[in-house]
Amino acid sequence: MKLEFDTKLVHGDLSFDEATGAISYPIYQSATFKHRGFKQSTGFDYSREDNPTRQKLENTIAVLEGAEAGFAFSTGMAAVANVLQLFSTGDHLIISNDLYGGSYRLFEELLHKQYRLEFTYVDTRSLEGIEAAIKENTKGIFIETPTNPMMRVSDIRKIAEISKSRGLLLIVDNTFLTPYFQKPLELGADIVLHSGTKFLGGHNDTLAGFVAVRAGEQLSERMKLIQKTVGGVLSPFDSWLLLRGIKTLGIRMERQQENAFKIAAWLKANNKIAEVYYPGLASHEGHGICKSQASGFGSMISFSVKDAEIIPQILEGVKVISFAESLGGVESLITYPLVQTHAAIPKAILDELGVNERLLRLSVGIEDVKDLIEDLDKAIGK
C-alpha cells in the first residue's frame, strides 16, 4: 500500500504485534528466544542478531529512507564505524572536509593509524575537487550535507553520478535533514547513515544510530553480517524510544524549521553578529542546491559574532536555550564547536573552514520562538 510520508512516520511498514495487537509496538526485552521444537526457530534466536522491537524500528527506517534494509545501532558513531567496516586496509575514501568531529577522529585515530585506510578531506561542494582526489584505490565518498557546523551544501545527485561512473560507494550522513526533508538514496547515494540521537529520537534522551542501504551488490547482506558480528546494536527499550520519537518527526521538523527561519532572520539583523550560516536564507551560498535536493532546510543555524569576547556571556546568559552539545531535540541547544563537537579536528583545518573562536551553533527546538529570540537578545546584549 502506497503511503504518504507522515503516515509512514506513524506506522512504518504497517506491521504490528500479531500476538497482542498492541498499538504501541511492545518492548521485547529478551536476550534470547525459545525454540518451539527441533529446527523450529520463531525467526528470532538471539537479540544481537534480531530483536522484534529493533526489527520494527529497522523496517521503519528502511521505509522512510526508501532503502532495501535498515540497521539500528547503539550510537551514530557505531553506525559510522559499522559502515566503514565495508572497506579494507589500503582502501581510500574521499571525505567532506567539514564534518562531525567524532567521524574525523574515527577515520584518523583508528582507521588510518591502526588499519591503514586512507582518507582525503576535500570541499565536496567542488565536483572538480572530488574528481581530482580520486585515486586508483579510491572505494568510497563520504559526505555530510548540510555539513556540521558550517552548513555547507554538496550536490548529492552530481556526486552520485561521479561515484557511480567510478564504481565507488557514496555514503551520506543525513543527520541534519533526516528523510523528512532529504532522501539521499533517491538522489543516487548507496548508503545513508544517521545519528538517531539527534532529530529522529528528537528528545535529547537517547543515543542511537542508523544505516540504510539501497538494493544491490549485497550491501544489505554485508551490513547485516557486520552488524551482528560487531554487535553495537540498539537495545529493545531504546529502539522503542526511537519508534516513539519518529512518529512525531514531521511535526517537530516543521515547527523547528519555522522557528529557525525566524531566528536566522533575527540574527542576521543583529549588529553584534558577523555571519549567519543557515541554508534557508536566500543569501546562503548553498540555498539553491539545498532547495533542489531537499524539501526543507532544517533547524541548525551556525553564526559568528563580531567580537569573540561576548561568547562566554552568550553561553552563560541563555536561560531557555541550554549550553550543551548535541542537536535536533525539542529543547533548543547552543554549542561552541571549537571546544565541544569539533575539538578532535586540528586547529589549522578548523581555521580554514571558519570554525573559530567566534562561531556558535544553534539547534533550534520547538519552544515558542518569541522566548527563544528574547533569550538570545538578552544574552547577546545591546
Ligand SMILES: *Cc1c(COP(=O)(O)O)cnc(C)c1O
Ligand atoms: C552527533 C553526530 C554523529 C555521531 O552520533 P552519536 O549518536 O553522537 O554517536 C555523527 N554525525 C553527525 C552529523 C552528528 O551530528
